[in-house]
Structure formats: structure tokens, C-alpha cells
Amino acid sequence: MLLVNDISKSFGGIQAVKDVNLEVKKGEIVGLIGPNGAGKTTLFNMISLFLSSSKGGVQFLGENISRETPERVVEKGLLRTFQTPVGFPKLTVLENLMVVPKQKGEGIFSTFLKRKSIVQHERENYYKVCALLEQFNLFQKRNELAENLSAAELKLLELCRQLMANPKIMLLDEPASGVNPVMLDKMVEHILRLREEGMTFLVIDHNLGFIYRICDRIYCLANGELIASGTPEEISNNERVKSVYLGVNENESA
């Protein structure tokens, strides 16, 4: 479904990502792990075309998407979340989601001319959003500003928001960071349920327990290079992965 070929990126003197290859098949949950600064988020940014790659390309559903705009990629069904789930802090939870679908009200003239059909649209949109919020237990917070939510709620909101755009694959950037164990179980439940419904995931996280729980396969990055890949079991026993995680400090100061 998603194929990354020999992708590279450097900033100034630092090689952030170097010749990375990876593949995600339909219905899979694939993990991407590695110490801070390993280039995981840079890789995400390149896949979702927020950052142009210095070298290499990305294929999605058999098409080369390297030359598309980020918006077009979303239309095709590739959605990503962000490491810091800021979203729209000064919009309410409802607004955060209601802003997603394309609609008639989003024009200057239509704001003043097509009042009736806008209200109709808003109503349909509203019910859809409420149903989604209900599923994720955020319904009671619908009129709170997003900036007043807890970190875990923000992560859920982020997930909901991207779901509103009808994705086929979702790239999750650290969905578990800052989430307490109880909420983490919920998060796992949600992700697994979505997978049952046919969703595909590529997940970055530092919480290895979480990654091992949900992922079918895992890739490990360190200093921009892919150093290992395999099932959770293989990765958890891989010596290089262990050394990277234990010897973080030595690697970083180099």
C-alpha cells in the first residue's frame, strides 16, 4: 500500500535520513522506532510531502506521489498526525472536527448568500462529528477549547480529526507519548478497532511496550539509517536495537 524507496534528507551538515526503504501493506500496523533525533519525524514529513526529500521517492496505492501537494495526498487517503498534537488550540473540540469536511460555507460570498444550505450542511456535519466524539468518549468536552484538553485527550482528538478526512492509511506520530496507562489501553483499543474496520497504520513511538502490543512489524532507525526490521519478537531480541537504546548518549554526542 505504501512503499518508501531509498529516501534521504540532509539539513546543513547533518544527515537526518539516509537511504531508508520501508513498506506497509493494507491492514497492517507497522511500527517505526528509534532514539531521539533518529530521523523518524523527518521521514514522516517526507512521506506526507510536508518536506521534500533530497533523494528517493514514495509510492502510495501503486502511484508515485513524490510530486503531489500535501492536500492531494490527503484526498487520496494518506493522513498523518503530528508529534505535538497542537491541532487548533483556540478552536473548540467540535470546531476542530467540523472544520474538516469540505463544505459550501467556506467561501466569502456563500457566507452571505447561501445561508440556508449552510445551516443544512452544518447540521449533517454536526451529527457526524457528535457520533465520532461519542465513540472516542470526547462528547462531553465538545465545547471546550482544544487547548484546555489533557495530553491524552488531545491525542484522541487528533486521531478523530484525521479520521474525519476518510483516510485509508494513517501515519501516527507518537500517539502514546504523555498518555497515562489507562488511556493508553483505550488508545490501543481504538487503534485495533479501526484496524478491524480496515484501516492501515504506520506508527512512531518511544513506548516500546505500546509498539510491541499493537504492531505486526517494526522498523528501527538510528542516526538516520535503518538498522533493523522484523516482528516485535525479532526486534525485541535484536542486539543492535538494544545497543542503540541503551547507548543513546554515546551515539548522540558523536
Added chain:
Amino acid sequence: MDYIVFGIVTGCILIIASIGFSMVWKTENFLNIAHGQLLLIGAYFAYLFKEVLNIPFGLSLVSSVILTAFVGLLLAKIFYFPVRKSGILVLLFTSIGLSWVIYGIIQAIVGPDIRTYGLETSRMIELLGKQIISYQELFIIILSLSCVMALHFILTKTKNGKGFRAMAENRDLAQIRGINSKKLSDYVWLISSGLAGLAGILLAMTGTLNMELGWQQILIIMSVAIVGGMGNLYGTMLAALIIGLSMDISTIIVPTSYRTAIAFIFVILVLLIRPQGLSKGGTA
């Protein structure tokens, strides 16, 4: 021929004026509008030393540059550092507010009179029987070139310089990979403000010293920074030379008051044709 010499001199001063601005833009990620007023501070310090305290010009120049560097760092620490977390928009408007404050203070002290450093008109250098360049102009060109070379050396050869380049590209990553961004940003502010002070003095040397110097220059400096490719230092130098030359050569055909407009026309052309600026980007 005269116009080309003038243009090169203008370009050299612009290089010094814009490099600091670009460095701050690269590392702090905001447009420091108050950079223009730092030119003004430097120029008036030199005036204070030379004309009021009667210190020789060379010494006045050096001490004003050093003083401006520290004033710049101090202002940054008082006004910018505390609001860094509030985002670049707040920083930007703080810098506009700071410009007003500096402008207001200097205006209250010195008043609206136009001043000069009272330097003797320097002799012309003759080549093949033609007067081509004055010692003063030559001094400015050599001084700027040595500044550029020194900066190039710092950026490519020293640890801090390399750190600056990494930080400019990706601050978070640089920090994670062990670069002390706090100390580095202090250096950036020092260098940037010092260069601004120097540019102010040189400008006042070639022309006159008046209150509007800061506001006039900041627009040209911003144009240079854009044309040079968004804080890319070598691009900025090239852009400064090109814009300086074209501003002065253009006065042959259009009225002098359109000089500034010429710089903006470059900006618009660059935005239309090569949004990434003159240089390719990549390295700082």
C-alpha cells in the same frame, strides 16, 4: 564609472548591514525589525565618541561597534528572550515596538538635526590619469571584505560556526545532537548587533547622519535578505552587492528618490521567478 564605485560601496555596506539580520532570522526565526535601529545606535555612538568626546575616529569606530554589540545582546535578553515561547508573531511585534522605543529615545536626546562626523574629504586615488576611488571608499570596501572573510572563517572552521549552521537548519535536531544553542544564540546576537553598528557608522560616513536612517535601511535590508534566499548568508552577500549596484546605477535613468523602490522590484521579481532566492539553499 563613478556609479559603479558608489554601487560597490553601497553593496559592501549592505552586506555588513544584512548579514546580521539574516543570522538572527536563521537562528531565532523572526524578522528583527529593530535591526535597523541598531544601525542608528552604532552611528550615534560613533558621533558621540568622535564629535562630543573628541576621540580619534578609528578608536571611536571600534569602540562603538563593540558597544553596539553588547547593547544589542542586552536588548535581546531584556525584550526578546522572555517572549520567545509566545511565538514569532509576538517576537516580530515586540521588535517593532522596540524600534519605536529606540527611535523615540534617540530622537528625544539628539533632536531632528542632520549631523556628520566632520571627517576630512579623503583624497582620490588616481589610476591611468583618472580619479577612480577615494581612500575612504577603498577603506569601506576592504573593511567589508575582511568582515566577510572573517565570518566565512568562523562559520566553516570553528566549532561554534558549524553549530550555527546546524542550528540554522534545524534547531531541535541540532540541540538533540549536542549543540549548545543558548550560548550560540548569544554569540549570534553579539555578532549581528556589532555588524549592524558598523554598517550604521559606514553609512553615516558616506552620507549624513539623521534619524530616519534606521527605518530607511531596514526595508532594503529585508529585501536583500529575501533576494539572498531567506537567511542564506552567502546568498545574502551576493544579493547585497547586486542590489547595491543596481540602486546606484539606476540613478542614471530614474530619479534618486526611487532608489529604494529598485530594491523592492528585485524582491518582487525574485518572488515571481525564483521563490527560493538567488542561492540554491541548503548550506548556510
Added chain:
Amino acid sequence: MEALVFISGLVALGGIYAMLAISLNVNGGMLGLWDLGVVGYFALGAYSYTLISTDAPYGLGLPMVIGVIASAVITGLLSLFIGFTALRLRSEYLLITTFAFAEIIRIVATNEDWLTNGNVGIFGLEKPFQEVIPGSIYMVFFAGLVLAALGGYYFFAQRLADSPMGRYMRAIRENEQVTQSIGKEIFKTKLKVFVLSSSMVGVVGCFYVWYMSIIAPNMFYSTVTFTVWTALVLGGIGNNKGAIIGAFVLIFVQEATRFIPVPTEYSTLLAGIRQLISGMLLILVLRFLPQGFIAEKFKSVERLFNLELKNSIVNEPDGGRRNVAG
């Protein structure tokens, strides 16, 4: 009577700045564009109006209404060009381009004597309904006219803010990346709103011409732009009421200091101090009151569109209920 005329003049000027602040709030506040070209559209609108509606030798002598429409259209066209070149790129480009255009417009107005009569400017311009209203109370009438227009601007901007369009605009302001990540084409929207806001500023230019009854390049320094931004920051970015209050407060404070009696030798000192105070005010508000006098208000979507919940969904404890009041 004189006091009334004086106060009307102050209200008219405050109202003009309030209209500018509302227009700026549409793109600077709600959409988050860094537009430093306010004075440019302001000047362009004013000059377009003057050159079209004034009699020869300077103008074409067409009716006032056409002048006003032309001021909106011409500013709109210029901002379309500016927006097209600069809106695709990082926000700094927009800031510099708008700033630069504002300067170019002033430089052109200063130098092209044949068009604008240069630095001297054009005097004795006509005002609307000047024939019917007696001169002694004209300013009172004009203040009313400005306030009426301000009301219109406020209604328009508020309606926009409360619509799905307003929500979309605020989303772009909050986070362009995330807005892109949900598949929105933000460039087109930014361009539309940018042109709208600039045209609104252009029309305010006509009011300024009527207020001053002359037009000259020195009315259009970049301090106007900074004053409008300061008004918006003071009042509360994103809030239309705040924009109005900020503008009136700032104008009253600035105008009040002009009446402090000082010997002429201290006038530059005072001018310097006034600059210092404006600058410090901006810095202090940004640091300690970043929301301004009135923070942006949040209206529940449910109330705005009278949305009611389907029975099947309402199974919550009383907590969230009161928000649904409408």
C-alpha cells in the same frame, strides 16, 4: 458647539482607524496573515478615489460613488497581485512584500507630480452631502456617517467570523500545517480573504480623504500601519469589538497628548517620548496581556446554528448540557 465639532472630529478619526482595525482583523486577526501593507491599500484607495472623482485638472470628475467603487476594485487588484506572489510562501515574504508595496506607493505618490501633484498634494476635496449639510455642523454629520459605515464593517466582519468560513480561517491561523494535513487548499482561501481585507481598507481611504479634505503623500507613512496593528493587539487580536475599542483608545490617547502645552524647543523631546510610549505600550501588552483588552470570544456552534441533538445521542450527565442552551 465648538466642543461638539471637536469631539465629532475625534470620533470620526477614531472610527476611521476602527474600520482599518476591523479590516486588518479579517486577514491579520482571523486568518493570521502578517500584513504590513495596510497604509499602502489605504493610500491607493484614497488616491484612486480622489483621481476618479475630483474635477480636472487632477481627476476625471466622475461621481463619488464610482470613486468609492473604484477604490475598492483597484486596491483589490493590487492585493491580488501581491497575494499571488507572496501568499504561497512563508509568512515573512508576505510581510516584506506588503511593507515594500506600501513604501513604493508612497514613493510614487511623492514623485509623480503629473498624477498626484507630488508632495504638495491636492486640496479642497469635496465631501459627501456637502451641499445639503451646513458647514458648521458638517463634522457632526460626518462622524455619524463614519459610525454608520463602521457598523456595517462590524456586522460584515462578525458575520464572517461566525460562519463556517470564519472557523476555517481561524483553523488556518492556528496551524497551517494541520489545516493542510486535513486536505484543505489554503492558498486560494488566503488569497480571497487577503483581497477582501485590502479592498475594505481601500474604501476606508475614501473616508480619510473626506475627513482631511486634502490628500498628500505625508499622510501615508508606515506609522499608520503600525498604529492599526497596535490598535488590534491592544484590543485583542481576532476580536472585532476589541479592534474597535483598541482603535478608539489608541487614537484618543495619541490625540490627547497633542494638547499638552509645551515650549517649542521641547517639541522633538515630546515627539520622541510619544514614540517611546507607543513602543513600550506595544511591548508590554504583548508580554503581559497577550490577549488584549478583550480576548477572542468563542461561540458554541450549536447556538450559532440552532443545532439540536438527536435524542439517541443525549445520554450524558448534566455536565455538557448547559452549553446547548440555544
